[in-house]
Amino acid sequence: MTTVNLSAIRACFPALDRQLNGKQVIYFDGPGGSQVPRSVADAMSRYILESNANLGPNFATGQETIRLVAETRDKVARFLNCSSAEVSFGQNMTSLTFAFSRSLAQTWTAGDRIIVSEIDHEANISPWVLAAKERGVEVMSIPYNPDKGTVAADDLIPLLNNRTRLVAVTLSSNLIGSHVAIASICEKAHEAGALVYADATHHAPHHRIDTQKLSCDFLVCSAYKFFGPHIGILYGKADEMDKLVPYRIEPAPKTSPHCWETGTQNFAAMAGLGAALEYLLSVGGKKNEDYDVSFAKIAESELGLSEHFLEHLAQLDGFSLHGMQTTANRAPTFALTSHDQTPETLAKFLGSEGVFAWNGHMYAVRLVDALGLKRSEGVLRIGLMHYNTTEEVDRLVSLLATVAKP
Template sequence: MTFNVTDLRSHFPSLATGVAHFDAPGGTQTPRAVGEAIARTLTGPLSNLGGEGIRSEVNAEDAIAAFRAAYSDLLGVPEDGIVYGRSATQLNYDFSRTLAKKWQPGDEVVVSRLDHDANVRPWVQAAEAVGAEVRWIDFDPATAEVTWESVEAAIGPRTRLVAITAASNLLGTKPPVRAIADAAHAVGALVHVDAVHYAAHNLVDVPALGADLLVCSPYKFLGPHCAVLTASPQLLETLTPDKLVPSSDAVPERFEFGTLPFEILAGATAAVDFLAQIAPGDALSRRERLRASFHALEEHEMRLRKRLEEGLAGFGDAVVVHSRAADRTPTMFLTLRGRRTWDAYEFLATKDVLAPAGSFYAYEAYHRLNLDDPDGLRLGLAPYVDDDDVSRFLAGLAAFLAS
């Protein structure tokens, strides 16, 4: 199944600026339908939740229900296992503190040097607060692959939780999440998967990944700024967060603090519906339409990634690509020999090409690479990136290297 990228781009008002966007791992551009859903819900009528059936109250309830249904379909989980959050960082902090109530000195928590710091520091700090020990899953900087020896060394009888990314936001590496989850479950540990980067490029299947808890962020796949956590309702029932006394104790509401932003929920729902309409084929269910669309998107993005890789190879040893894992997303992290990537970022911006430089909150991964350049250039593809964008980036980088 293929799709027409020119038609797709027409749904994104921001692309009229002419900027070639390679900044998708930090947040994608947003289609018109998502903005319209936000505006439509916000202008209502809209009220806080109530029990009298007034239209404005019903609209709020409908926004919540539609949100849970949409992310149930996107992630392949029950609707009552969907928790709204302001960000993945916020959700990880909330759940790390809640889970840590059951940890004690001598317990072990496993984190990964491949991860965004949002899936590292909350767990490390929660472990430290209760006297639990922290163990590390490592990766090989030469290959950007997780080393299985470090997995075996990190997970043991005292492991209570393993936090692992489904795809590195810096390098694109997809570690063997299911194998890691199986090793964790064999010793009775929970597995928390950060799918923030992964969900932008692959249809998430929570049971297939073996995740007990999983987070993703709609603004990485065409939606508004918010996040989603999913876990089985049975697991959520065992967790007791700190919350206000009058607030609901029902699952999943007990983990959603304060009044929800109903308009953001509507925008996040619209993003799922937009994805499902990209290349749906003859599928009837939204889940199957999403599967077909993600398949088409993956083919499109991987073809463009190959073009980028071939183009970068043409620069010889002037460009060092650190994204080398066999299985990875269409995200590439590179440095330039003898040149600062921050200078390249600024130069490309003058050509209306946005390819950001930095370490992108992947604190452990960046330091594990032991780079001389204080920054690196990250190229991230999205559904709306086309061949002209790729050509403009390669031409812009060539001009920078020649300057």
């Protein structure tokens, strides 16, 4: 059962009409990057063709660019429920995290501790580990809890001490889909005096990100995962950002959020990001202005798809589903292995049939280790999005059935 208007939604995405060898292409590659509504591409091309300029000159296109940046920042602030001054833009999640980690690490001293997690994408681990090494800071990791299929606040508690400066953790796993109880993690981290840097990159297309409810100090995501172009977003609580010294060139602005935006930004991508956010609001209905309404519909639709997928997968022999086996508290992202075929073989077979799904470790290498899988093989990842249909899931399952061996 779906509460989104699926045919209206699908009509927004030209890519969904693509055929391969006479068959309709099916996109289960959303966690690697979602498909994009036509309105996003139109907004980008309109900006480039009609308003292209650098930021600030005293003529029409320069002023239009200033307005575009301000308006996009305001839109993102509404999306994340924060103030516009708390939103900065950058190339992507990884680059923003590397740059930000350099500044935050300046506040650490030798003997301090930071905590990462075993469930995270490496983009929320390596920058912190490298920064810690430079500063003589100890790194601990919240272990993956196989019973819970995620990392848990209870497993964070023994790692916290009064020298803990940071907990870096994701909201959802990009490999197995499980959510992380971020509010409990923030509570425990804050009690110990540590800050929380949350990676919302995988979560963003599926669930509302309300920074006030999450109570994390910093949060990062990338618009190409939620129907937009390639641009990264960093949220930082004003009080915390003001304590930090960004790496900036001397004449550049000294205050947030501009001081975090190094060099010329991708203005066309900002135009596309604004259109992606308008698309997300439109999912909630014609005049909808509330992201909670849109994401309630998206979640309900994805839940229906997930239930359908898991029900049919259970009837196939020869496959293992890794991590959580249920539909609650997860993104609709599923990690499979076959008992006798590699994830690469499966992905190539599906790809040749027009069903696009990723294979590999998806940069969640520590989780692949914790699941007892080989980094060199990883998993076959099925990533469902609200624009997918139960018929598409049926075609996937029937293709898997042709290769399934008990």
